[in-house]
Amino acid sequence: MAIPTQAQTGTRHSSLEDVDPFIGTAATGLPAPHGQAATWWWPKPQVGNTHPGATSPLGMVSACAYSGAYPTGYGLYGKNTQGVPEPIFGRLEASGFTHFQQSGTGMIRKYYNYVRLTPMIQPLDELGRSWALTDEEASPGYYAATLDTGIRCEITVGEKVAVHRYTYPASRSARAVVDLSCGGLTIDRSRTVPLRAQVEITGRGQAQGTVVVEGVPLSFHLEVDSPGWRQMLWHDRRLIDGGTRLDFDSIRHTTLRPFGLVFIGPATAGQSVEVRIGFSLRGPEQARRNLERESAAGLPSFDLVHAQTARRWASHLDRVQVEGGTPARRTVFGTALYHSLIKPCFADDESPFWPYGGPFAFDICTMWDIYKTQLPLLAAIAPDRAVDLLESLIRVCEEEGNFPIGYRMARGADRFFRQGSALAHTALADVHALGLGDLDWAWALVHMDDDLRRQYGEDYVDKGVVHPITHTLDLAFAHHCTAGIARALADEPLARELSGRSGNWVNAFEESTGLLRDSTFYEGGRWNYSFRLMHDMAARIRLAGGDAAFVAMLDSFFGRGAAPVRQPGVAPSAQEMAAGYALNRFEGLNNEPDMEAPWAYHWAGRPDRTAEVVHSALTWQFGTGPGGLPGNDDSGGLSSWYVWASLGLFPVAGQDLFLIHPPAFSRSVTQFSQGELIVECSGHVDTPISSDGLDGEPPVQYVQSATLDGKSLTGPHLPAHRLHRGGRLHLRLGPEPGSWGGSVRPPSLSDH
Structure with missing residues (x-):
């Protein structure tokens, strides 16, 4: 097999042009893997669950075509919790364009898709009908498609606004319909019904209102650029002639009838109409101001908002630049970085739950998905937002009594x-160790300590162990993280108390097997939860019987030398799933509990094994095209794993630590929080990925030696706070494992 060289592929940096928002929008469609990756079994849904709609980096608003399918409202599929999703539509279609979508999540209770806009040339009676989508285009901050009615639809968003542009065929009665009753999905038990609503026409081409959904007052201010068109309210698909206001004090599933606004008028062929919407969680007047802020003078136009958002995306994406790699690998990397920066949503000064200003973050779906990979990425390249997220979570804890997952x-x-349990503690420990922001750490410590005694934490404090057994690991680590902050704040009695309880992680393991005790497990089993990167990995390895025994367990888990397996198909049977779980095999990177497991080899002196597993995953489990993700992207948790793995760095969340492995690119430049980090390789060979049409396993490369700013590194790890200062990390690679990294292990608590 011929391996492309850098001379053949050229040198190029990740940029807007590398992003394909359609990756992950369809069922997984990757070529059959070779080598080690062929032995891994994927129990979770084989679909990325992303959408191609318009987004702004970490912004409040998104907008996309709406079919009502699971889970984002875009696409073809019904609900899916395992195996390959089953289509419920035979074509891509949409009944309009909605706002506020999840990104890559799995099974949550409700999905947004509020304020549906539908351009029509049919009567209002046909509202809700779906039309085929053709000629789709998408790029960061932009989505476009043509309905089979001939209407070309374009959408862009700002941080708190959305702008739609519809280009109509010739029609004597063209329409732009705003449906304020829309919410959730169109499949069973997934509809969101407003609780209360108010909407009024405030002037020519202007309207405002508030819809209370899931306890949140979502307000909007809307302006339509349609000279000569009439504007009217409607209810139950009937126009309200002369009315200027609708009020619904109480809405139930049984009483809901669609309602909203409509703008009607003649259109010449090729005529475009813009609909501009500002959103707020603090009333229509603030929504109007949010719309005005997108333009220095007057109302924002579609092109202006699009250009501003494209610049925001370019600024964020350019914080990580790579050189080398095949075009397919660069596309997957650029898209992974893009998907990592869509969520959480930040709505500064918008909290509907407390009266003061400051950051408000939502769509943390969930800490379980993002705390190991995505939050460390935000701390590195968007540190202000990482701090804002934690400030928002502290305020949630003040209001509600605990840190949410x-x-x-x-x-x-x-x-x-x-x-x-207590996963926010890990992110707080990371930010504290890095010295980011100006959080009130004494006040944060109060909430961290209190939170350790809530829910499962009460039993943990009393008994030293709790079931589900994985929560024992969570709470032990959270005690360790909180103890570090207490010690830094000179509260030594609290630090000693917490440190003592942090050692209770041992109660979760069986000495006879070196694995977790039997228990219930959330989306997994005892094997894929058993290789958590704990704060005392040296003791963890001794518990398993030492280096050789631990490596043998990991080799078995990662299917080293095992036969290939078949993945679950559509609607897999209970027997098929049980047989898959019985393999006790690596459950694919679409499963959060084992995302960090490849790096457990580092503590056993075998970073070469890490290199092999990560190389196989980067080669076979990600690709171009709509089916290019191996499973749910989970708000960027999976994509941020791909970013770190490609850069040759892996953050050990909560431990002020990065682990080193061979990068996928010959050179990268990352704007860390306090300086520019350059990772460059000598001896690097660009290798293709599955989307390049592989016919076998490309060769693995191994780190032979490493220097940071010219000083030799004896071990495959660095403090996170040191990397955040930037510098030049040079890795010498070779085709065979060497001795580097085998004797100097990453730090463990019992080493101190």
Whole structure:
């Protein structure tokens, strides 16, 4: 097999042009893997669950074509929790264009898709009908498609606004219909019904209102550029002639009838109409100001907002630049970086739950998905936003009494406590160790300590172990993270108390097997939860019987030398899934509990094994095209794993630590929080990925030696706070494993 050289592929930096928002929007469609990756079994849904709609980096608003399908409202599929998703539509279609979408999530209770806009040339009676989508285009901040009615539809968004542009065929009665009753999905038990609503026409081409959905008052200010068109309210698909205001004090599933606004008028062929919407969670007047802020003078135009958002995306994406790699690898990398920067949503000065200003973050879906990979990426390349997220979570804790695991634009719902416990403590420990921002750490420590005793934490404090057994690991690590902050704040008694309880992680393991005790497990089993990167990996390896025994367990988990397996198909049977779980095999990178497991080899002196696993994953589990993700992207959790793995760095969340492995690119430049980090390789060979049409396993490369700013590194790790200062990390690579990294292990608590 011929391996492209850098001379053949050229040198290029990641940029807007490398991003393909359609990656991950369809069922997984990757070529059959070779080598080690062929032995991995994927129990979770084989679909990325992303959407190609218009987004702004970490912005409040998104907008996309709406079919009502699971889970984002875009696409073809019904609900899916395992195997390949089953289409419920035979074509790409849309009944309009909605706002506020999830990105890559799996099964949550509700999905947004509020304020549906539908351009029509049919009567209002046909509102809700779906039309085929053709000629789709998407780029960061932009989405476009043509309905089979001949209407060309374009959408862009700013941080708190959306602008639609519809280009009509000739029609005596063209329409732009705003449906304020839309919400959720069109499949069973997924509809979101407004609780209350108010809408009024405030002037020519202007309207405003508030719709209360899931306890949140979503307000809008809307302006339509349609000279000569009439504007009217409608209810139950009937026009209200002369009315200027609708009020609904109480809406139930049984009483809901569609309602909204419509703009009607003649259109010549090729005539374009713009609909501009400002959103706010603090009333229509603030929504109007948000719309005005997108333009220095007058109202924002489509082209202006699009250009501003494209510049924001370019600024964010250019914070990580890579050189080398095949075009397919660069596309997958650029798209992964893009997907990593869509969520969480930040709505500064917009919290509907507390009266003061400052950051408000939602769509943390969920900490379980993002705390190991995406939050460290934000701390590196968007440190201000990482701090804002934690400030927002502290305020949520003040208001509600605990740190949530998940947090949506909703009141008191979907906190995801079954997934994990006390995960915000890890992110807080990271930011504290890096010295980012100006959080009130004494006040943060109060909430961190209190939170350790809530929900499963109460039993943990009393008994030293809790079931589900994985929460024992969560709480032990959270005690360790909190103890570090207490010690830094000179609260030594609290630090000693917390440190003592942080050692209870050992109660979760069986000495006879070196694995976790039998318990219930959330989306996994005892094997893929058993290789968590704990704060005392040296003791963890001794518990397993030492280096050789631990490496043998990892080799078995990663299917080293095992036969290929078949993945679950559409609607897999219970027997098929049980047989897959019985393999005790690496469950694919679309499963959060084992995302960090490849790096466990580092503590056993075998970073070469890490290199092999990561290389195989980067080669076979990601690709171009709509089916290019191996599973749910989970708000960027999976994509940020890909970014770190490609850069040759892996953050050990909560431990002020990065692990080193061979990068996928010959050179990268990353704007860390306090300086520019250059990672460059000698001896690097560009290798293709599955989308390049591989006919076998490309060769693995191994780190032979490393220097940072010219000083030799004896071990395959660095403090995170040192990397954040920037510098030049040089890695010498070779085709065979060497001795580097085998004797100097990453730090463990019992080494101190």
